[in-house]
Amino acid sequence: MEPKKNRMSDLNRNRGLYFVLGLLFVMLLTLVALEWKTYDRGLDYDISMNVEDPLAEEVPLTIPYKTPPPPPVQAPPIIEIIDDEEERIESEIAATETDQEEKILEVGDVEALEMEEPEEVPFIMIEEVPVFPGCEKEKTAEDKRACFQKMMGRHIGKNFRYPEIAQELGIEGRVSVMFVIQKDGSIGNIRLRGPDKSLEAEARRIIEKLPRMTPGRQRNTAVRVPFSIPINFRLE
Template sequence: MQVKKYPYCDLNRYRGLLIEVGLILSLGICLLAFETKTTVKKSEITGSIVTQDIDNEIIPITRQEQVKPPPPPPPPRVVEVLNIVSDDIEIDEELEIEDTEADDQTAIDITPVVTAYEQEQEEEEEEQIFYIVEEMPEFPGGELALRKFLANSIKYPVIAQENGVEGKVYVSFVVGKDGYVTNARIIRSVDPSLDKEALRVVNSLPQWSPGKQRGQPVRVAFSVPITFVLQ
């Protein structure tokens, strides 16, 4: 059965209108509340005003008492001890005074005085290393004997053989005034094991004929290449 409603009995037909009216009224009330101004009435003070004097309290300035350090202790008293010696002691030793006057025949030893500059010059000449001199150092038997000595003394390192390392190591050294080799060092490296072996061989070199400059033996720098080749 279909339900039928009469339009005049519908309670929701004025719902939208009532909502709009309510919104308008509330908005109007809010605007009226914001626009309303209240006037301040004249204020009256009842009673009398009493002024009260405030005493300024003076705060005393206090300082912390300094604690003085205790006085140092008095120095220890020195007690003098007098040893009384009898006067009847005889002294066997007699004071001898030598004559210090010199004559024409008196020999005087004079130690030569070496100045600091001369000493530095001598040290520089001793430490100076020459690269080219009038007579170069010479290995016993010449250059061919030096090559033969190096070839016979070299022991190829096992680790270098296993890794297949080859090359030419340049070693620099100084031939001293006495002909012995000193200050050997690597100037061109190939492998640490080969460098170590090259230094060992150079340090084992026998005595050379020292180099000379102006007829005097001097220190001369020298270098040799040592070749390591696998066969």
């Protein structure tokens, strides 16, 4: 005859559940113990003291200045007394007045100094600006300057090519270009500053393709004229 057992009194019935609950409880205690943080209340301080007051006036450094000692007292010069009977020779004072016999220089005898003409005059100050090919019909200096700027922009837009290596690397920016229009109308002394060598090389290529211009003149004399312009490289 087999013994009868009550299933509700069997202790091994929920053993797996109890094991999982116990394991979760132990892991929870371990996590709390690892994350538990304590702070030392004795080291509290006002963090507002770390911020400098931007309106605080700087106190100038005072350098003590020492008064220099007075110069030494010099003895008075010895005065020599001369007897009245002794003759004294006075120095002769030359007269500054002119007489009628003195020759007066004529105006033609005076050599006038020739003023040296400037070798280089800025674009905005020159009397006769350089003439870009196609701007010869303009009459006033302001119209020639405006036409020069317009033709420069048209030349850059016509010859502009974005460097392939700059496109692949995503390089863009502004290249500042400065060059000089020589006395014969040619372009020289090109200087560039930009964010990348490939952009500078492209800007130099564009400026070197500029046509020969009519040179600028100052006092009817051909002079060198520096000119600067920015070239923007933008990726779309």
